[in-house]
Amino acid sequence: DAGVIQSPRHEVTEMGQEVTLRCKPISGHDYLFWYRQTMMRGLELLIYFNNNVPIDDSGMPEDRFSAKMPNASFSTLKIQPSEPRDSAVYFCASRAGTGHYEQYFGPGTRLTVT
Amino acid sequence: AQKVTQAQTEISVVEKEDVTLDCVYETRDTTYYLFWYKQPPSGELVFLIRRNSFDEQNEISGRYSWNFQKSTSSFNFTITASQVVDSAVYFCALRGVNAGGTSYGKLTFGQGTILTVHP
Numbered sequence: 001d002a003g004v005i006q007s008p009r010h011e012v013t014e015m016g017q018e019v020t021l022r023c024k025p026i027s028g029h030d031y032l033f034w035y036r037q038t039m040m041r042g043l044e045l046l047i048y049f050n051n052n053v054p055i056d057d058s059g060m061p062e063d064r065f066s067a068k069m070p071n072a073s074f075s076t077l078k079i080q081p082s083e084p085r086d087s088a089v090y091f092c093a094s095r096a097g098t099g100h101y102e103q104y105f106g107p108g109t110r111l112t113v114t
Numbered sequence: 115a116q117k118v119t120q121a122q123t124e125i126s127v128v129e130k131e132d133v134t135l136d137c138v139y140e141t142r143d144t145t146y147y148l149f150w151y152k153q154p155p156s157g158e159l160v161f162l163i164r165r166n167s168f169d170e171q172n173e174i175s176g177r178y179s180w181n182f183q184k185s186t187s188s189f190n191f192t193i194t195a196s197q198v199v200d201s202a203v204y205f206c207a208l209r210g211v212n213a214g215g216t217s218y219g220k221l222t223f224g225q226g227t228i229l230t231v232h233p
Contacts, residue, residue, distance in 0.1 A: 043223040101147050105159035
């Protein structure tokens with residue numbers, strides 16, 4: 001079975017540009033999570049969805065960040081405008097519903113904002 | 115509030131040595147779940163194990179074993195006869211379930227322990 005798919009794997013962009021990260025969760029999983037990993041702050045949960053509905057976005061840094069999940073098989077994380085401090089690895093993870101608690105992570109998108 | 119502490123920032127061992135990675139957690143929930151993840155140099159996060167708070171049996175999977183002790187709020191991970199391929203960052207994580215039985219949904223991660231196994 002395919003795991004969580006993320007694209008692109010690497011993104012280099014200039015400050016001020018819009019960046020869109022994409023995620024396809026494992027088929028049948030009800031939950032989808034977006035994380036950010038940096039050396040300074042470790043792994044941070046940005047937002048998570050249950051059945052395509054955002055449940056907790058308290059980790060989203062600021063209004064420049066937005067996330068959507070238009071259907072069960074696709075989610076996006078958008079940064080507009082991007083800043084150098086947004087440089088990080090962004091992970092998407094998914095998990096099944098009740099009774100299944102482990103999250104399965106995608107390979108991550110390494111974002112560099114110059 | 116929930117918290118996971120991995121006090122060992124970095125550990126360096128020589129191949130075939132046994133190594134234990136420590137994890138201490140804090141939660142007010144009576145029911146919770148503990149996890150270990152591995153992040154090899156390639157960068158992906160790989161799920162290793164989940165443990166329920168109501169099951170304190172230790173678990174062994176090949177060279178890996180986990181020791182869960184509620185009395186000390188610890189969930190330690192031991193690799194026996196370490197190998198170079200074990201070199202990675204290892205994360206301990208916690209997920210609580212509130213008294214009403216509704217999961218918080220999200221994991222609280224520790225800062226990770228960098229394990230380097232030298233040949």
